[in-house]
Amino acid sequence: MSRLTDLVTPGVGAPAPGVLRSELPGGLRVVTEAVAGVRSVSLGIWIGIGSRDESPAQAGAAHFLEHLLFKGTRLRSAASIAEAFDAVGGDLNAFTSKEHTCYYAQVLDTDLALAVDVLADVVTDALLDPADVELERGVVLDEIAMRDDDPEDLVGEMFDEALFSGHPLGRPVIGSEASVRGMARDTLHSFWRDHYRTPRMVVAATGNLTHSHVVGLVGAALGAACVRAGAGVASVPPRRPDPADLVERPRLVLRGEDTEQAHLMLGVPGVSRYDPRRPALAVLNSALGGGPSSRLFQQVRERRGLAYSVYSTYTTYADTGSVAVYAGCAPARLGEVASVVLEVLAEVAAGGISPAEVARAQGNLRGGLVLGLEDTPSRMNRLARAELDHGRQRTIAESLDQIAAVTPADVAALAKELLAAPLTTSVVGPYDDEAELPASLRSG
Known part of the structure; x- marks a missing residue:
């Protein structure tokens, strides 16, 4: 059973109209906002993990996984995942940042159940087949090369590396050519299983929806993942690390x-x-x-x-x-x-x-x-x-x-x-x- 929580913070005021939050067993959070006058729903499964959570040996793992999880699950092939969204005119994608990873979809309101089911399948039950790892390794290396061909992107990456020198925030989200070439399938699998856990997950949805319907769909699709986390497990609070100790020098x-x-x-x-x-x-x-x-x-x-x-x-x-x-x-x-x-x-x-x-x-x-x-x-x-x-x-x-x-x-x-x-x-x-x-x- 989910728990519908009050979004009012003392001293702050009323929550935004239409915004509701539930926390399921296993710490999984579902936050929704009903938007009047639309016939679509935007849905995202977010994990509070990004490139700053990687060790040097894992540099680029979060982004690599973003590619790899779409290559197939026990129930669906990569082709069937793509075909399912093409058949309904939907959009399916993902992105990785230094502190977050998001797998998202935008579909007609009538196709919300499909979006929830596929995204949950991708995030929690991907195969990470060794052959797919090698296939996507080449794709990520091409992406790094494309970044290097864009001087505006490249100068930004260089700036971060210099400013946050020695800090995980200084590493490129995409990883380096060396780290991606050396990334083993076991490294990716361990990063996935260690970090993609329901206490770190938020399912957010906005559009023509009802909160209870979304919670029901999410609970059914991610129930096994919640069970693995354990009943009564609480969600992970926002990260609050000590202030980064950056050396201020030219x-x-x-x-x-x-x-x-x-x-x-x-x-x-x-x-x-x-x-x-x-x-x-x-x-x-x-x-x-x-x-x-x-x-x-x-x-x-x-x-x-x-x-x-x-x-x-x-x-x-x-x-x-x-x-x-x-x-x-x-x-x-x-x-x-x-x-x-x-x-x-x-x-x-x-x-x-x-x-x-x-x-x-x-x-x-x-x-x-x-x-x-x-x-x-x-x-x-x-x-x-x-x-x-x-x-x-x-x-x-x-x-x-x-x-x-x-x-x-x-x-x-x-x-x-x-x-x-x-x-x-x-x-x-x-x-x-x-x-x-x-x-x-x-x-x-």
Whole structure:
């Protein structure tokens, strides 16, 4: 029997309309949101495990499994899995991040039972046939090669490796060519069985549904997995590791490639997702490089025409995060681009951003949040991440209020703390060694 739990957190307010949560025996959580006016359902089986949970010998295992589990189960072949969703016009896929893995589907509401059954089968009863391991090994290696052919992706991976040097967050989600080539079937099987357990799982569904119907389908499809976990086993709470101990020193990494552009990423450690200053960071990022009116876009592209693509970005994990700036430009312009970016960062670190910039960033974030939830997959992602990362659901109104509460002083204080730290820099471009890079980058 499932337990329907109250989503109200003391002092926070009422749960989002239509959102319900149940916890089944074995710690499996089911979170749903009924969405009026749609005829589809988005469903995801989430596991609170990602690439940061791998040992060095397992690097890339979570992503490798994402490919491999679709290759067949005891009941279904890879072809029959694909045919089942093609026959109903549904979408079936998966993704892996540094802290999560998700297997998801989007189908018509009438095909929800099919989606639950197939996804549960894939996640808990895959064969991991040795022949399929070898087949997918080649596919993953091709994916790594494709990443290496995309300098913007590559420079981001290099930045993470340098910023989080020696920490599991620094390893690429996809693994390395060496780790994937050396990945044994037993290593993958052990990672799967050790981590894909119901106390770590969340089933999230949004669309034209009823909570009780989803719980019934999930209980039937994943009942055996719940039994293996044991009756009365509780769900795993959100991860709360000690703050990551990152060494703050200038780092520069270069990969020489025969590219038409130079690709630059530079940045600093950020804050964790539990940090109360996270809304201020979102406002800071938006004003710094989040859109056409941002300082970086205006200074680098609009006023000087130095680059087509320039933006800032941030990540938040359970124990740390990052703030970074990306720019792609002609190699001859890298020095000027770097100088402008560093000047903007220094100005914001010293003086924060204006009240007008704060207001504009808040409006951008509010609009993006609400418009981003106009489809069921986005709502499904929000439900699952909230459950895994925070153990509770936040209303849209609560999120909007947090953004609205940010002041220019909040942003200035955070910018002064973060942006004054030593910079980590990664570059991909037609350079033989670091001596060919602009002095401003070489000096950190």
